[in-house]
Amino acid sequence: MKQILLATTSLLLIGSALAQTKTLTVYSGRGKGLVDPIVQQFEIDTGIKVNVRYGTDAALLAALQEEGARTPADLFWSNTSGALGTAVQSKLLLTLPENITSKVPATFTPEARGWAPLTIRFRTLAYNTGKLKPEQLPASVMDLPKMTQLKGRIGWTPTYSSFQDFIGAMIALKGEQATREWIAGMKALEPKSYAASNVAMMEAIRGGEIDLGLTNHYYIQRFVKSGAPIGTHYFAAGDPGSLSLVTGVGVLKNTRNMPDALKLVRYLLDSKAQQFFTGELFEYPVSGNTILPTTLLPFQDAMNRSPRIDQEKLGVRLEPALKLLREAGLL
Structure with a gap:
């Protein structure tokens, strides 16, 4: 027993x-x-x-x-x-x-x-508040390549998934040719690529290496919490640069x-x-x-700025976005 x-x-x-x-x-x-x-x-x-x-x-x-x-x-x-x-x-x-x-x-x-x-999350533009004023920033992300005075002072993250979804949304809203031209215009400004690290890009803005960068809103907020001189610029309603993710x-x-x-x-x-x-x-x-x-920003205010795109279908648009980024030598 x-x-x-x-x-x-x-x-x-x-x-x-x-x-x-x-x-x-x-x-x-x-x-x-x-x-x-x-x-x-x-x-x-x-x-x-x-x-x-x-x-x-x-x-x-x-x-x-x-x-x-x-x-x-x-x-x-x-x-x-x-x-x-x-x-x-x-x-x-x-x-x-x-x-x-x-x-x-x-x-x-x-x-x-x-x-x-x-x-x-929402796509936004981060900028150094000691170098730029809100009124100097474009209402549309499509006009960012026109800021030739900032050549070499812009950051982006082409290998980051949210950036690629943003490019896919731009294709859906503006067409493939306009998106290709936007990428070429941005490349002409000799932006600094921060691989998949938005944090490194925010550090670069805080440290004065660059003056602005395309990113998701929450990266900026974390640096604002620590007192960094980084502002959030929201593009106009319906703009690809205001995409919700x-x-x-x-x-x-x-x-x-x-x-x-x-x-x-x-x-x-x-x-x-x-x-x-x-x-x-x-x-x-x-x-x-x-x-x-x-x-x-109050949630509904942020949502009102985002273009209306079927979130689940961003996957369908991913390959065309990757194609354009590869053609530009960014991937």
Whole structure:
């Protein structure tokens, strides 16, 4: 009897240990500094271990398509809705239950429910407030190449996914030829490329290396918080330079841990995570009761400036954008 009890106890301990070592694997197109803090909090709150593989959206999508059913990934956390739309088209993601998608306003919920939006960012122009005044900046991003007086003093990030989505939106709104001419005009100004690092570009503006740069609004906000002399210039309503961009997460069809994968999605949509995205990262929330930093433009004001583009279809426009950037020698 004692041996039976010992054996039973051992099996219970083994079962308990296995339960405690449950893990999720996330492929994240978002940077570690944006993802790791809330992932660590999720681990503390739930006891679920999360392994994160970081990379660009494009690289991770390629990996998922190559791995197929062999992928260790349970979730794909993307920097752009275009990449998530491509994942849906490639039949990589499962349809999320309504008790998840109902947490998000219909405006941001993809029709196929293949992924959940998490935050919203806006394209803007960052500028050194000690060097430039708002009235010196163009109303449209299309006019930026005309600022020849700033030759060699402009920054951009052609390899960054949000920049590429911005180019895709420009093609949709202005046409391929106008976009090609814009890229050529920008190149003539000899802009400094900061690879995929918007943070490095903001440091360059603060340090006086350049005077302005095209970026997402939240990068500027983080530097403003530290007292950097960087201002945010919003382009006119409907301008490609005012594009709204959605981040999101989807669950892989081949996940081996669907209950915990869905638990992470719900967690990211709940108030604690949404407040982290807003209060710490300065991104706009999509759900929950959150308090916006006072330095942020009111959400509806920012949305009114953004051109109306189907977010999920940005993935369809990505390849034409990459084509133009490759032709220009920027990739």
